[in-house]
Amino acid sequence: MPRYGRSRSRSPIHKIRKKGHLTIIEGMYQPKTEDDKRMYKAYQAWIRDVEQVAAPPLKHLTMQETELMHRAKKFAMECSVQAVLTKKPAEGTKSLSEQQQQQQRDRAISLMCRVYVGSIHYDLNEEDLRKAFAPFGPIKGVDLSWDNSNPNKGRTHKGYAFLEYNVPESAQLALDQMNGVMLGGKPLKCARPSMER
Helix, strand or coil: CCCCCCCCCCCCCCEEEEECCEEEEECCCCCCCHHHHHHHHHHHHHHHHHHHHHCCCCCCCCHHHHHHHHHHHHHHHHHHHHHHHCCCCCCCCCCCCHHHHHHHHHHHHHHHCEEEEECCCCCCCHHHHHHHHHHHCCEEEEEEEEECCCCCCCCEEEEEEEEEECCHHHHHHHHHHHCCCEECCEECEEECCCCCC
């Protein structure tokens, strides 16, 4: 059984470096001939090039870069709205009339204006939700889901609600800012409602 105080033979590995998801092990191979040395130097140069491309050093974003990132997110959201509005009908179906296309646009915009809010504390009501979400824009309505199955408890809600804003941008701001915020002692869960609702 080996004793811990005893000196051990030195490993052929001189250095292990981690760079991003790459692990580079140096010192395992020692070239002997000139051809091997040339190939080994070329290999080392290739490793340096791969390090720069595959795992560049991370940097913190400046205020200007952060602003550009937020603009890009907003642009992506506008593109996704545009994609929903201009969705092509499946092959073999008749093209939609102008009135049907307008109804489809209205439904898409209405869906983009809605926000699902879950994990609502049972002491909160519709007015509390309206006050908490009002800073992001004018709210059309708050649909708090009520539980009337147990008459002994009185009127309680199920712990989730749907808010509808006048414009999609307000709904997006509410999603970004209110998800995980503590309200009534519980963190809220905010998301886009599913298409079925």
